[in-house]
Amino acid sequence: MTYRNSSDTLKIAKRFMIGVIKISATIKDVAKYTGLSIATISKYLNGGNVLEKNRIKIEEAIRELNFRRNELARGLKTNQTMTVGILIPTLENNFFTTIISHIENILLKNRYSTIICVYREDFNLEKEKLSFLVNKKVDGIIMAPHGRDWQHIQQVLDQDIPVVLIDRMIKELECDTILTDNSNAAYNAVEQFIIGGHRRIGIITGPKDIYTTAERLKGYIRVHEDYGLEIDESLILYGNYDVESGYSQLEKFIKMKNPPTAVFVTNYDMTLGAVMAINENNIRIPDQLSFIGFDNLQLARVIKPAPSIVVQPMEGIGKLAAKTLLNRMKGDKVNFPSVYRLKTKLIIGDSIRPLMTEIDK
Secondary structure (H helix, E strand, C coil): CCCCCHHHHHHHHHHHHHHHHHCCCCCHHEEEHHHHHHHCCCCCCCCCCHHHHHHHHHHEEEEECCCCCHHHHHHHHHHHCCCEEEEECCCHHHHHHHHHHHHHHHHCCCCCCEEEEEEEHHHHHHHHHHHHHCCCCCCCEEECCCCCHHHHHHHHHCCCCCCEECCCCCCCCCCCEECCCHHHHHHHHHHHHHCCCCCCEEECCCCCCCCCHHHHHHHHHHHHCCCCCCCCHHHHEEEECCHHHHHHHHHHHHCCCCCEEEEEECCCHHHHHHHHHHHHHCCCCCCCCCCECCCCCCHHHCCCCCEEEEECCCCHHHHHHHHHHHHHHHCCCCCCCCEEECEEECCCCCCCCCCCCCCCC
């Protein structure tokens, strides 16, 4: 057996202590490393703003000391878990995935993690997933509700868990809501057809019980009324906000004895499906059919002639939803509940053909 002298023993002890610090560094260790006060460190760790030079020092200390916050203990103390729940109908839709991306960008900068749940336009599954998020002790929720009922959302609000709705409004709820100006988006799109002389204008809209469907249909009806045009109910077709229904409903229009001369499709996936049906049936755009789609801006870049597209402010919706929720989670109740309606853009491509009207004759 080899015996070490006292000097060797001291060196080993120091190395051991350094290892302990790296494994279980505390906020005091971070303060000592940076020369900053515990109050400043705590402010930064809890999402507060600190001087840039102090932020750099703190992050270096966290890295070097292998500092890890005990989120469980922190949650018990502050009643916060630094997580946000996101509940949406689908992840197969570019509209929602883009919004989520922008939401997460804001939340990550504020050190929040996200739990994303999908309810597949199934109301009962929506209730299940919402309950799951509440049981996970999320600090707040951003959701695009089905809209069939709202009591389960009210129960969450009654627990003082902030909820921000996106894309769809529930009028009975006192809740912050971020929307697209759906009615005017549809109005402006259909108006382009009317100005061009079209009178038989078809619309492929979404499921009847969805808020966005009702709003976009309102715009379609209102523009007809404003121009004194009769509405043909056979030109209003309902899809499921998916590719398949866009395809099948466009084919229904094509097979009509008196088909529409123009069609407006009100959703990203249905626009893709409608274009597939147009191509497979050898319909020439705009010679045989004038066309305006929704959100699918990529189509305008790869298809000739380029389709006209209504574009929603997805980045704006995501950022505003995240910022609104962050304020509510901090206890800021200014202008509660707030309802924001963000404007769309109508990008005119080469898919609208002017028709000769009676006046032109």
